[in-house]
Amino acid sequence: MNFQFTEEQLMIQQAARDYAQRELIKDVLERDEKALYPTEHVKNLAELGFLGMLVSEKWDGGGMDTVSYVLAMEEISKVDASVSVIMSVNNSLVCYGLEKFGNDAQREKYLRPLARGEKIGAFLLSEPEAGSDATKQRTTAVDMGDYYLLNGTKNWITNGNTASTYLVIAHTHPEKGHRGINVFIVERHSEGITVGPHENKMGMRSSDTHSVMFNDVKVPKENRIGEDGFGFKFAMKTLEGGRIGIASQALGIASGALELATKYAKERKAFGTEIINHQAIAFKLADMAVKVENARNLCLKAAWLKDQGQAYGTASAMAKMYAADIAMEVTTEAVQIHGGYGYVKEYHVERLMREAKLTQIYEGTSEVQKIIISRSLME
Amino acid sequence: MKILVCLSNVPDTTTKIKLSGDQSALDMAGVQWVINPWDELALTRALDLKEKSEGKIDTITVITVGESLTEPTIRKALAVGADDAVRINLNPTDDYEVASNIAAWVKNNPYDIILSGIESSDFNGSAVGGMLAEFLKIPSVSSVSFLDMEGDKPLMKREIPGGTETIRVPMPFVAIVQKGIALDPRIPAMRGIMMARKKELTVVEPTGEGAKSTYIGFAMPKAKAKVKMIDAENAGQLITLLHEEAKVI
Ligand SMILES: Cc1cc2nc3c(=O)[nH]c(=O)nc-3n(C[C@H](O)[C@H](O)[C@H](O)COP(=O)(O)OP(=O)(O)OC[C@H]3O[C@@H](n4cnc5c(N)ncnc54)[C@H](O)[C@@H]3O)c2cc1C
Numbered sequence: 355m356n357f358q359f360t361e362e363q364l365m366i367q368q369a370a371r372d373y374a375q376r377e378l379i380k381d382v383l384e385r386d387e388k389a390l391y392p393t394e395h396v397k398n399l400a401e402l403g404f405l406g407m408l409v410s411e412k413w414d415g416g417g418m419d420t421v422s423y424v425l426a427m428e429e430i431s432k433v434d435a436s437v438s439v440i441m442s443v444n445n446s447l448v449c450y451g452l453e454k455f456g457n458d459a460q461r462e463k464y465l466r467p468l469a470r471g472e473k474i475g476a477f478l479l480s481e482p483e484a485g486s487d488a489t490k491q492r493t494t495a496v497d498m499g500d501y502y503l504l505n506g507t508k509n510w511i512t513n514g515n516t517a518s519t520y521l522v523i524a525h526t527h528p529e530k531g532h533r534g535i536n537v538f539i540v541e542r543h544s545e546g547i548t549v550g551p552h553e554n555k556m557g558m559r560s561s562d563t564h565s566v567m568f569n570d571v572k573v574p575k576e577n578r579i580g581e582d583g584f585g586f587k588f589a590m591k592t593l594e595g596g597r598i599g600i601a602s603q604a605l606g607i608a609s610g611a612l613e614l615a616t617k618y619a620k621e622r623k624a625f626g627t628e629i630i631n632h633q634a635i636a637f638k639l640a641d642m643a644v645k646v647e648n649a650r651n652l653c654l655k656a657a658w659l660k661d662q663g664q665a666y667g668t669a670s671a672m673a674k675m676y677a678a679d680i681a682m683e684v685t686t687e688a689v690q691i692h693g694g695y696g697y698v699k700e701y702h703v704e705r706l707m708r709e710a711k712l713t714q715i716y717e718g719t720s721e722v723q724k725i726i727i728s729r730s731l732m733e
Numbered sequence: 734m735k736i737l738v739c740l741s742n743v744p745d746t747t748t749k750i751k752l753s754g755d756q757s758a759l760d761m762a763g764v765q766w767v768i769n770p771w772d773e774l775a776l777t778r779a780l781d782l783k784e785k786s787e788g789k790i791d792t793i794t795v796i797t798v799g800e801s802l803t804e805p806t807i808r809k810a811l812a813v814g815a816d817d818a819v820r821i822n823l824n825p826t827d828d829y830e831v832a833s834n835i836a837a838w839v840k841n842n843p844y845d846i847i848l849s850g851i852e853s854s855d856f857n858g859s860a861v862g863g864m865l866a867e868f869l870k871i872p873s874v875s876s877v878s879f880l881d882m883e884g885d886k887p888l889m890k891r892e893i894p895g896g897t898e899t900i901r902v903p904m905p906f907v908a909i910v911q912k913g914i915a916l917d918p919r920i921p922a923m924r925g926i927m928m929a930r931k932k933e934l935t936v937v938e939p940t941g942e943g944a945k946s947t948y949i950g951f952a953m954p955k956a957k958a959k960v961k962m963i964d965a966e967n968a969g970q971l972i973t974l975l976h977e978e979a980k981v982i
Contacts, residue, residue, distance in 0.1 A: 403923025416923030
């Protein structure tokens with residue numbers, strides 16, 4: 355067993371840390387307050403190669419392993435989870451889905467620009483009435499011979515407005531249940547697509563979340579990914595990897611809060627001493643540190659399994675559930691350690707707490723992760 | 734045209750300094766190593782110049798006198814864009830040893846411009862650049878805060894009390910650079926990190942002179958005296974304390 359990172363992994367971690375601590379920090383509060391999309395940062399991160407870091411070099415990606423991805427996601431998320439979710443969706447849902455399950459023509463046309471970060475992708479699974487139970491898709495794609503006709507509404511779509519490439523899950527044969535589901539590559543500016551207003555969110559306010567409506571949208575036949583009926587499996591397989599991204603995001607939110615709380619506890623004085631010298635605070639920090647370390651180990655284990663080509667579905671569900679749950683606990687304690695200062699925006703921890711909440715919800719709620727984990731025990 | 738940038742491998746600036754048990758050396762266990770900040774700025778400027786030189790600057794080489802533990806730092810320089818690297822395999826003791834060994838390499842591998850940082854953030858000797866120029870018998874300019882090419886002639890500026898000096902010297906020369914030479918150091922891109930693996934890192938054994946100094950011992954600075962805060966309402970207490978505790982009045 356080897357806990358040593360490679361030189362390259364460390365370099366990527368440092369690069370992500372430098373960008374986050376030097377650049378993202380500058381305007382993160384303002385973007386959160388005004389719900390502004392991080393256009394410049396997305397461009398810069400694309401140039402640095404973060405948006406397609408998991409895609410192989412053959413398809414213009416960074417060719418990095420999943421362990422490096424966890425390290426980078428943690429560093430970016432310590433400062434700004436709105437930015438890291440853009441990176442996560444593009445890398446581990448959209449690019450991964452296309453590279454793993456698309457054909458060469460699809461990869462050539464759609465994956466290359468996404469891997470270079472010139473274009474951004476979105477993953478459209480959730481619907482107003484189909485969240486945790488993703489089999490209840492109402493969006494339909496009717497086979498019209500040389501194209502499919504797409505109709506329906508998708509909800510809560512990250513990158514919903516900024517993405518150029520959508521991966522849309524829809525029913526082609528509702529009577530076949532989840533075996534009648536397919537996934538299609540849909541260009542954002544196709545006729546018949548309406549993007550709803552920007553959701554006014556509690557946290558991650560700088561990422562753009564929208565509903566997307568499809569009204570008789572023509573999707574070329576060649577844009578279906580995989581065999582007929584492959585869509586549900588596609589979504590589940592892709593989310594397995596996506597969860598490593600969100601788990602690392604939750605990890606970063608938690609470790610960012612731990613860093614801030616530790617620093618604050620060493621500076622703030624009460625009753626004649628730095629508050630870290632009060633055991634009640636020191637023990638809180640100790641508990642937080644153990645949780646963060648556990649979450650990091652779960653994330654890295656899942657990433658390592660994926661890099662080794664081994665099954666990682668249960669591991670990524672464990673990482674996602676645990677990291678998200680402790681992110682909520684750790685950020686709440688970080689606010690507590692900051693006292694009144696924790697409750698105002700300048701100190702960042704209240705924002706981290708709002709961001710942590712989302713990690714327990716998207717890409718499968720914590721309850722859904724428990725379903726996945728417990729099912730693996732029943733096997 | 735070829736540029737050489739001297740890189741020093743230093744502990745991260747946030748490192749807590751610890752001494753070995755007998756105080757004869759620094760305890761480097763667990764230290765995070767980085768490129769000396771001034772050298773990193775020198776490299777950044779060299780890369781900027783190369784990019785806008787339209788091919789006139791052919792290569793940027795980085796050189797470090799250090800053992801293999803310096804390689805991650807060197808590879809970071811390659812990842813941000815240096816073309817190749819040289820490592821002189823020696824854990825140097827003083828500036829003299831560093832400068833002499835870099836000079837020995839440069840004598841057989843000439844460069845047009847040599848950049849060094851004004852000092853390194855670990856031992857702050859501020860001597861390598863000047864010594865290197867002396868060993869090579871070429872001009873050196875210190876405290877350079879601006880470097881540009883006018884055609885193929887380098888132009889430098891340095892801040893002096895009350896103004897700015899503009900300087901031109903014939904190549905080859907050593908520019909000892911300080912803050913202002915470049916803004917922010919670069920962050921390596923994925924592509925650069927991948928390419929760094931394939932770039933040449935030449936390791937040579939030392940052929941220069943040995944150190945002229947030996948370290949006798951290190952001592953930590955005295956801990957700062959404790960500060961006592963007195964409430965504004967009890968200002969009178971200050972006088973009592975100055976008289977009775979500090980015994981200064
Ligand atoms: C900001 C944001 C961004 C998002 N981005 C995307 C995106 O890019 N693409 C996308 O497709 N989706 C996205 N989502 C949607 C997200 O994945 C869903 O919200 C999530 O899967 C939960 O679905 P739901 O909201 O319909 O909740 P529901 O499924 O209605 O769940 C409600 C509650 O019931 C619980 N529950 C449901 N079923 C069970 C069960 N069997 N056992 C126990 N408890 C259960 C849930 O855990 C939850 O607590 C995003 C959501 C948000 C808020």
